[in-house]
Amino acid sequence: MKKVKVWIEVTYRTPKKTKTFFKSDEMTIGDALLIAEDLEKIGRAETITFIDQYDTTWKRKDLQKYLHGLETEPHNITVFFDGGFNRDDRRSGLGCVIYYEQSGKAMRLRRNALVDELRTNNEAEYAALHLAIQELDFMGVHHLPVRFLGDSQVVVKQLNDEWPTMEDSLNEWADRIENKLNQMGITPSYETISRKDNREADRLATQALNGVEVTSRVEID
Template sequence: MILKMEIIYKTPKGTEVTFHSDEMTPEKALLLVEDLQKTGRVKNITLYDQHDTTWTVKELKKYVQSLEEEPHNIVVFFDGGFDISSSNSGLGCVIYYEKGKKQYRIRKNALVEELNTNGEAEYASLHLAVNELETIGIHHMPVTFTGDSQGVINQLNDEWPCYEEELLRWIERIEAKVEQLGITPEYKLIPRKKNREADHLATQALSGVEIYSNSELE
């Protein structure tokens, strides 16, 4: 969740002014609210999220406490590869998340035989990642999905049209699952060199090497 603040500030002589903050995490918002309240000059603070839902400080504290026990701050990397000679596809995804003030990483890949193009493999790798989010209990959270396929990212952001029926079916599957989980997605395009982990997992899948790990990071 991303928050903004509307702050009504009052000087000792009674002059009032309203400030609007930049976007911030719930944890940062709580720190700032507590600091501002110590001044004794804040008449009112309104907190609201990206859906324009308002939050009280009490509600926000409860929400932040709940995050300690649930996965949050989730970033997904995905990549797919298609081997023309074998008609096999390799899917790879890496999921970073935090839980209980610790950071974790999931690495997962899969070899599939029923796809026909590299574009389908890219979408299938993202679908693999979304299904894994469901497995670890991600729901009603913002999630950043990052990939190096310009077509996939731009189509999911509704910046490019998609005319291929096979890809449209994948888009529908992904969007249906994301909506079912209550995930607020952000799709970001990254350079290929920053997607090496997911790319390597997809390559390993094509080589017949199956990978799955969920480990705590130092």
């Protein structure tokens, strides 16, 4: 799972007052804080600046507070999504499963929904992804990388800019999703998986089509 990375920019002064500037490679927040603490002990770092992968500049105390917050807020997030479409009654079942860590625990959230306004299975797949993103917003997930897994090549390849989005309806869904993720500061990665590997989200979508509503949050091993 990709985690938030930062790098350090340091203005360094030698005992003879010669100054130079260093920029580190990307590293974890914890490693960056340890290195900064060591530099401060030496007493030759005039300035130490932390910059994250979103080009946000941090003070050390704020980065420490953020790192502490990660322990109590959802992080290390993987999302499975799936949508199903019934051609007979033109209803769609949406399912999503969100795995994450919070307060030292591994958690799983499951959610489904039944909707009437969609017209194709591809729209249902996009809508299932959008449902998952809404759940992330309700959970307070912001400014984190998130991994999205689904069995729809159309959705994944279009959002990865591998396939063109020709249909207006799908283009609207793609824009809606990208705008929402940008608003939340989420950096997404999209991957195609088999229906077998996506069976949990598929089951939720099917249950929605059968009128079974599911909303659950549990701790897992």
